[in-house]
Amino acid sequence: MIINTGQRTDIPAFYSKWFIKRIREGYVLVRNPYYPNLVTKFILDPKVVDVIGFCTKNPRPMLKYLDVLKPFGQFWYITITGFEKDIEPNVPLIDDVIKDFQYLSNVIGKNAIGFRYTPIIINEKYTINYHIKTFEYICSKLYNYTNIAVYGFVDFYEKLKKNHPEILDLEDDNKIYITKEFIKIAKKYNMDLRLCSKEKWLKEYGVDINGCMRLEDYERAINKKLKPKSLMQARKNYCSCFLSNDIGYYNSCMHLCKYCYANGNSNEVILNYKNHDDNSPFLIGNYKENDKIKEANQESWIVNDFTLFDL
Numbered sequence: 645m646i647i648n649t650g651q652r653t654d655i656p657a658f659y660s661k662w663f664i665k666r667i668r669e670g671y672v673l674v675r676n677p678y679y680p681n682l683v684t685k686f687i688l689d690p691k692v693v694d695v696i697g698f699c700t701k702n703p704r705p706m707l708k709y710l711d712v713l714k715p716f717g718q719f720w721y722i723t724i725t726g727f728e729k730d731i732e733p734n735v736p737l738i739d740d741v742i743k744d745f746q747y748l749s750n751v752i753g754k755n756a757i758g759f760r761y762t763p764i765i766i767n768e769k770y771t772i773n774y775h776i777k778t779f780e781y782i783c784s785k786l787y788n789y790t791n792i793a794v795y796g797f798v799d800f801y802e803k804l805k806k807n808h809p810e811i812l813d814l815e816d817d818n819k820i821y822i823t824k825e826f827i828k829i830a831k832k833y834n835m836d837l838r839l840c841s842k843e844k845w846l847k848e849y850g851v852d853i854n855g856c857m858r859l860e861d862y863e864r865a866i867n868k869k870l871k872p873k874s875l876m877q878a879r880k881n882y883c884s885c886f887l888s889n890d891i892g893y894y895n896s897c898m899h900l901c902k903y904c905y906a907n908g909n910s911n912e913v914i915l916n917y918k919n920h921d922d923n924s925p926f927l928i929g930n931y932k933e934n935d936k937i938k939e940a941n942q943e944s945w946i947v948n949d950f951t952l953f954d955l
Contacts, residue, residue: 645692645872645889645942646862650699650721652677652892652906653927654899657702662922664709667716673925673937674891683926683937686889690715692942694870695862697888699723699760701735701899704744710751717866718752721794721857723760726778731765732901738778742785749789756865758792760856762840763903764822765798766814772822780829787833794856795826796841798903811903823849857885869947889940893927896920 649655655663666672667688676682687693695717698706703722706713722745725731726738735741749757761779766772783793797814814822823839823846830837839846840856847853863870894906896916907913916928924930 645945646695646697646870647686647688647693648697648699648888648890649892650697651887651890652894653897654700654702655892655927656698656700656706658705658896658898658917659920659927660705660709662920662924662927663706664712665922666925667712669925671925672891672927674889675893675926675928677894681932681934681936683935684889685937685939686891687940687942690717692944694868694944694946695719695866697721697857697862701732701901702741702744703748704736704740707744707748710748717862717868718756719862719865720748720752720757721760722748722757723762724782725761725763726774726782727765727770727901730769731903732899734899735901738782742782745786746789749786753865754788754790755867757790758794758856758861759786759790760794760796760840762794762796763798764795764814765811765903766818767810767812772818775822776825776829779826780832783829783833783835787835791834791836792838792856792861793826793830793833793835794838794840795822796839796856797843799841799905819843819846820849823851827851855885857887859886862886866946870945871947872945891927896928 670688672686672688674684674686693716697719699721701723703720722741724738724741745759759782761782764775797819798811827837827850838852838856844853859870859872893916895908895912897904897907898913898917900907900910900913919929920927921930
């Protein structure tokens with residue numbers, strides 16, 4: 645099976661010590677985000693967890709623990725946008741993240757890592773040309789370290805409209821122009837360019853819309869064929885990604901990016917962060933009186949004796 649850490653928060657950036665403690669103790673407890681007293685217990689053992697998926701804007705705090713993670717298959721997405729503190733208050737500088745990306749790729753392998761340039765937000769400071777130049781700059785630094793580049797436009801969730809009404813959508817003509825330019829850049833650096841946002845109609849301009857996180861990405865990362873029992877997908881006709889069991893917690897990412905869909909209220913985020921305990925089996929908080937704990941049905945999905953590539 646696959647464990648994901650990055651759909652609800654950024655565990656490598658802010659909760660690495662906790663996560664490694666969970667690995668060492670062999671399990672993690674995860675609250676259902678919609679029914680908080682329903683808790684799932686996941687065993688963290690490479691015998692049943694084939695791959696751990698990470699998605700982060702700052703991998704550095706986890707890098708010192710890579711030896712602990714080594715028994716597990718891994719696939720990493722690292723988001724690098726080039727925004728400054730006005731949009732991403734607590735994200736490291738772009739060149740620092742690029743350096744960490746390169747280091748991580750050298751350790752886990754080029755097939756186990758990709759980069760995300762998303763979301764694209766246009767204003768007087770972050771112009772269309774700014775994004776095109778920044779995207780090419782990142783590709784020029786990473787083409788020897790990954791084959792995958794993902795881009796996407798900002799999604800207007802209700803919480804975003806409420807919290808940051810100054811962020812505006814792009815006109816379709818601008819989305820087409822950016823897409824065409826990004827396609828040229830990706831081809832120049834021999835990267836697989838994928839779209840991660842709702843504009844599936846951009847397919848007619850040649851961009852791949854089949855999801856940024858795919859089962860074959862996990863397979864390529866571990867060089868093994870996987871056979872899941874069911875296809876877990878997000879919103880049909882919107883997101884084509886292969887989803888997995890996420891152990892994160894909404895409203896807990898201290899990057900506090902203005903466009904974030906996983907954070908709804910910065911005060912709640914700060915409160916949750918203060919309620920984090922590295923020694924708890926839960927990411928945020930601890931046991932509650934009415935908790936109903938259910939063990940997840942876990943098994944390896946690896947097809948025995950089947951490798952994808954001859955290494």
